[in-house]
Amino acid sequence: MQEALGRCVASWCPGATGVANAARLSGGASQETWSFDIVHPDGVIGAILRRAPQGHGASPRAVGLDIESVLMQRAFDAGVPSPRVLHVLQPGDELGTGFMMARVEGETIPRKILRDAEFAEARPKLARQIGGILAGIHGLDLAQLPKLRAMTAAKEIGELERDYRSFEWPRPVLELALRWLRDHDPGPSEQMTLVHGDFRHGNLIIGPDGVRAVLDWELAHAGDPMEDLGWVCVNSWRFGEIDKPVGGFGTREELFAGYQAAGRRVDPDRVKFWEVMGTLRWGVMCCGMMRHFRIGPEHSIERAMIGRRSSETEIDLLRLLAPRGK
Amino acid sequence: MQDEPTPEELTKAVADFLRNDIAPLLSGHNAFKLRVAINALDLVTRQLRLEEGSDAAEAARLSQLLGQQGSLAELNRALADRIARGEADLQTLGLSEHLWQTTMDKLAVDQPNYGSYKRELGTK
Numbered sequence: 001m002q003e004a005l006g007r008c009v010a011s012w013c014p015g016a017t018g019v020a021n022a023a024r025l026s027g028g029a030s031q032e033t034w035s036f037d038i039v040h041p042d043g044v045i046g047a048i049l050r051r052a053p054q055g056h057g058a059s060p061r062a063v064g065l066d067i068e069s070v071l072m073q074r075a076f077d078a079g080v081p082s083p084r085v086l087h088v089l090q091p092g093d094e095l096g097t098g099f100m101m102a103r104v105e106g107e108t109i110p111r112k113i114l115r116d117a118e119f120a121e122a123r124p125k126l127a128r129q130i131g132g133i134l135a136g137i138h139g140l141d142l143a144q145l146p147k148l149r150a151m152t153a154a155k156e157i158g159e160l161e162r163d164y165r166s167f168e169w170p171r172p173v174l175e176l177a178l179r180w181l182r183d184h185d186p187g188p189s190e191q192m193t194l195v196h197g198d199f200r201h202g203n204l205i206i207g208p209d210g211v212r213a214v215l216d217w218e219l220a221h222a223g224d225p226m227e228d229l230g231w232v233c234v235n236s237w238r239f240g241e242i243d244k245p246v247g248g249f250g251t252r253e254e255l256f257a258g259y260q261a262a263g264r265r266v267d268p269d270r271v272k273f274w275e276v277m278g279t280l281r282w283g284v285m286c287c288g289m290m291r292h293f294r295i296g297p298e299h300s301i302e303r304a305m306i307g308r309r310s311s312e313t314e315i316d317l318l319r320l321l322a323p324r325g326k
Numbered sequence: 327m328q329d330e331p332t333p334e335e336l337t338k339a340v341a342d343f344l345r346n347d348i349a350p351l352l353s354g355h356n357a358f359k360l361r362v363a364i365n366a367l368d369l370v371t372r373q374l375r376l377e378e379g380s381d382a383a384e385a386a387r388l389s390q391l392l393g394q395q396g397s398l399a400e401l402n403r404a405l406a407d408r409i410a411r412g413e414a415d416l417q418t419l420g421l422s423e424h425l426w427q428t429t430m431d432k433l434a435v436d437q438p439n440y441g442s443y444k445r446e447l448g449t450k
Contacts, residue, residue, distance in 0.1 A: 170399070170406035173425055176416070179409055235442060242441040301362050308369060311432040315442045318429055322422045324446070 001034070005049065008093040008100075009038050013086075016040050031065075035103060046105070047086060051098030062218045067146045069099035071194075071217040074145060080136045081213050104213040106205035110239040113206050114248045122210050127250020129210050130199075130232065131258020137214070138193040138225040138264060145194060151223040153185045156277060160284050167287050173314040177280040180321050186270055189224035197221055199228045200237045201247055226267055229255065230274025235316040236282045236309075276320050283313030334374040341367035372435045380431035387424045 002022040009016050022036040031052050038045040050065055063071070069085050076082040083101040113119050142148075161178050164171070197219030205213040233245040233252060241248030246255045256266045290307025292298045331339075344364050352360055381398055388401035391414075396404070408414040416422050426446075433443040 170402040172402060172405045172409055173429060175406045175409040176425065179412065179415070238441065240441045242445060301359065301366055305362055305366055305369070308436045311429065311436045312440050312442070314429045315433055315440070315446065318426055319442055319446070322416050322425065324426065 002036070004093075004095055005034070005036055008087070008089070008095055009047075011093070013038060013040070013045075015042070016045075020044075046103030047100050048083065048103050049095070049098060049100050051089060051096045053096040061149075063146075063148065063220050065098040067148075068217040068220070069101075070146055071220055072101065074140055075137060075214065075217075078136055078140055080133055081211050083213050083215070104205045106207040106212045108202055108205055108215075110201040110237070110248065113201070114239055114241055118208050119206065122206065122208055123249045125210055126206070127244075127246040127254035128258035128261075130204075130246065130250075131255045131260075132262045133211060133214065134196075134199065134225070134228050134232075135259045135262030135264040137196055137199075137228070139262075140194045142192065142194055142222055148194070149221045150192070151195070151221045151227075152188050153181070153224065153273070153277065156281075157181045157185065160277075160281060163284050163288065167291065169287070171310075171314070173317055174280060174283060176321065177276065177283075177317045181273070181277055181280065184273055184276075186273055189226070189270070191225060192222050193225040195221050195223040195225060195227050197228070197231075199232050200234070201239070224270065224274070225264070226270035227274045227277075229259070229266065229271045230276075231278040231281075233271065233275045234278040234282060235319075236279070236312060276317065279313050279316050279320065283310045283317070286310035286313065332374075334371055337367050337371045337374065341371065369435060372438070376431070376435055380428075380434075384424075384428050384431065387420070387427065391418075391420050391424055 001024075002019055005022055006019040009019055016038050018039045020037045020039055022034055025033040025035050025048075031050065034049040034051070036047055036049065038047050050068070052065060066088065069088050072082050073085040076084055083104050085099055085101050087100040089095050089098050089100075107113055107116075107119070114123070157178065164174055164178070196214065196217065198216055199214070203214065203216040204211055205215065232247060232255070235242060235245075238244060238248035244250055245252050252268070252271070256268070259266055286306050286309045289303045290310075293300065293303035293307060341364050344360060344367070349357065349360055349364070385398050385401060388398070388405060389395055392401060392404050392408070394401070394404065405414065414421055430443070430446065433440055437443065
C-alpha cells in the first residue's frame with residue numbers, strides 16, 4: 001500500500017520523495033481510511049486517504065467519494081473548518097476511487113472531548129461555534145455544487161418507514177414515532193440548502209481551541225437546514241451529558257445564537273421535529289446494524305451490540321413524545 | 327430439567343474470567359473487541375436473569391390493552407399495527423404506561439448505564 005501511495009503522491013506533489021507511516025485507520029467493507037506522511041524536503045505533510053477499493057459500491061444514500069471531495073473543498077474555500085483536499089484519485093493511481101486530504105490533528109472521541117481537561121476551555125464555546133459553522137455550510141450556494149439528492153421531511157419519513165418495515169420486527173415505540181412525525185410534518189421548508197446530513201460527534205475534529213474540521217460528507221443532500229440543527233441535538237450524541245442537548249457540551253440557545261449571529265434564521269419547532277426524526281433515524285440505523293451482523297457483510301460483535309442500542313432511542317423518543325410527570 | 331450451574335452463572339463466570347484475567351493481557355484493537363465481547367456476555371447474563379419476569383408482565387399488559395390473547399410477538403405485532411393505523415395512540419388508556427414499562431425493562435437488559443434510563447429510574 002505504501003508503494004502505491006508513494007507512486008500516486010509523486011504524480012501530483014512536486015518534490016515529494018516518498019511516503020511513510022501508512023496505516024489503516026478504520027472503515028467498513030465498502031470504505032477505507034488510511035493515514036500517511038508525505039516526505040518532502042520542505043517538511044513532512046500529514047495526509048489522509050479516503051477510498052473505496054475497486055469493486056465496492058457505496059450505499060444508495062451516500063453521495064460518493066468524488067462528490068464528498070468537492071463538498072469538502074467548497075466548504076474549505078468558504079471558511080468552514082475543513083481539511084484541504086490534496087488530490088482526487090485517478091484511474092492511473094490504481095488505488096480505487098476516493099481522495100487524499102490534509103491530516104488535521106485533534107480529537108474525535110466524544111468521551112475525551114466531554115471529559116478531558118485539555119478541552120475544558122473549548123467546551124463552553126463549542127455549541128455557539130457549531131452554530132456558526134452550520135450557518136456557513138447552509139450558506140453555500142446549492143446552484144454551484146454538484147447535483148445532490150433533494151430531501152423533504154415526508155421523503156425522509158417514507159424512507160425510515162420502509163427501512164423499519166423491512167426488519168419485520170414489531171416495535172410499538174418506533175410506530176408511535178413514525179405516526180407522530182406524519183402528524184407533525186411541518187411541510188416543505190421555505191429554504192432549501194446544502195445539508196451536511198451527519199453533523200455530530202465522531203465527524204468533528206476538535207482541539208483545545210475548538211472545532212478544527214468537519215468530516216464525512218457522505219450523507220450530504222439538499223433539504224431543510226434545520227435538519228442539521230436537530231440531528232446534532234439527538235440524545236445519542238450527548239454521551240451521558242443529557243442536560244446539554246448540543247453534543248453533551250452546550251445548549252440549544254447557544255447553538256441558535258451562533259447560527260443567527262452568522263446571519264441565518266432558526267425555526268425552533270422545525271429543529272425539535274428533526275430531533276425526533278433524528279432519534280428515530282438512529283434507532284432504525286441500529287436495527288440495520290443488527291441486520292448487517294445477521295445476514296452480512298459484517299458479522300462482528302460490535303454490529304450485533306449496536307443493534308441492542310435501538311432501545312436507547314426508544315426511551316429517548318418516549319422522553320420527547322410522552323414525557324412522564326415529574 | 328437441566329442441571330446446575332445455570333446459564334446465568336456460566337455466562338457470568340466466563341465474562342468475569344475474560345474481564346479479570348484476559349483483558350489485562352491485551353491492547354489496541356483486540357482489547358477493544360474483547361471489551362465489546364464482555365459487554366455482550368454481561369447483556370446475556372442480565373437477560374437470563376430478567377427476561378422471564380418482564381416478558382410475562384409485558385404479555386399480561388398487552389392482553390389487557392388489546393383484549394386478545396397470543397404470543398408476545400403476536401401481541402406486539404397487533405399493537406404495532408393498531409398504532410400504525412391510528413387506532414391506538416398516547417390518549418389510549420394505559421398505552422403510555424405500557425410503552426414506558428416495556429422500554430424500561432428493555433434498557434435494564436440492553437444498557438442499564440444509559441443516561442436517560444438512569445434519569446427515568448430516579449424520577450419514576
